[in-house]
Amino acid sequence: MAYPAMNNRLIPLLQKLLARDTTSRESNLALIQDIHDYLAEWGIDAELFHSEDGRKANLYAVLGPAGGGGVMLSGHTDVVPVDGQTWSVPPFDMTYRDGRYYGRGAADMKGFIACVLASRARVSCTAAENAAAPRLLL
Numbered sequence: 343m344a345y346p347a348m349n350n351r352l353i354p355l356l357q358k359l360l361a362r363d364t365t366s367r368e369s370n371l372a373l374i375q376d377i378h379d380y381l382a383e384w385g386i387d388a389e390l391f392h393s394e395d396g397r398k399a400n401l402y403a404v405l406g407p408a409g410g411g412g413v414m415l416s417g418h419t420d421v422v423p424v425d426g427q428t429w430s431v432p433p434f435d436m437t438y439r440d441g442r443y444y445g446r447g448a449a450d451m452k453g454f455i456a457c458v459l460a461s462r463a464r465v466s467c468t469a470a471e472n473a474a475a476p477r478l479l480l
Contacts, residue, residue, distance in 0.1 A: 352460035353443075355380070357436040359452040360445035366420040369397045373419050377401055377480065380459055388478075405462055406475025415458050416479045417451040455480065 362373040374390060381388045381403055388403035404412070424433045424446060431437035433446035447453070458478060 352456055355459050356443060356445075356448070356453060356456040359456055360436045360447060361434055363434050364419050364421055364447070365423045367423065370419045371397070371399055374399045374401050374480070377455070377459065381462075384462055386462070401478070401480045403478045404475050405458075405478055409475065412475045412477055414477045414479055417454050417458075419451070419455070419480055421447040421450075421452075 358376060359373060362370075362376070364370045364373050378388045378390065378401060386403055386405060388401050391400045391402070393399065405415075406412075427433075431439070431444045436443055436445045436448070438444075443453075445452075
């Protein structure tokens with residue numbers, strides 16, 4: 343079953359996430375703030391946990407009503423450096439070609455993060471019915 347409304351959120355989210363250079367040696371704060379702001383727009387509180395040097399952060403959010411149980415949706419925001427790699431597309435610009443989206447992190451893990459964020463409305467509704475809201479940890 344297709345969900346056009348979700349797809350309308352998914353593609354712009356993926357594009358924004360892929361545009362952020364979160365190579366492991368760089369900061370991820372801009373990306374984490376983007377995710378925090380997106381969740382806030384939907385009334386979802388998220389906690390940030392900063393590294394000792396303040397250059398990186400993790401994010402934790404409950405995607406529905408608070409309560410016991412639920413599944414943990416866990417991922418990471420850093421990507422492997424592109425140094426020495428041959429890319430046929432710019433690695434930090436989302437490129438659509440032959441029915442696929444390309445960009446550094448599209449498969450690991452920014453695509454997953456975009457899917458979780460885009461499906462947030464459906465997940466929250468399901469969680470409300472089952473009283474077991476999923477948790478997001480990045």
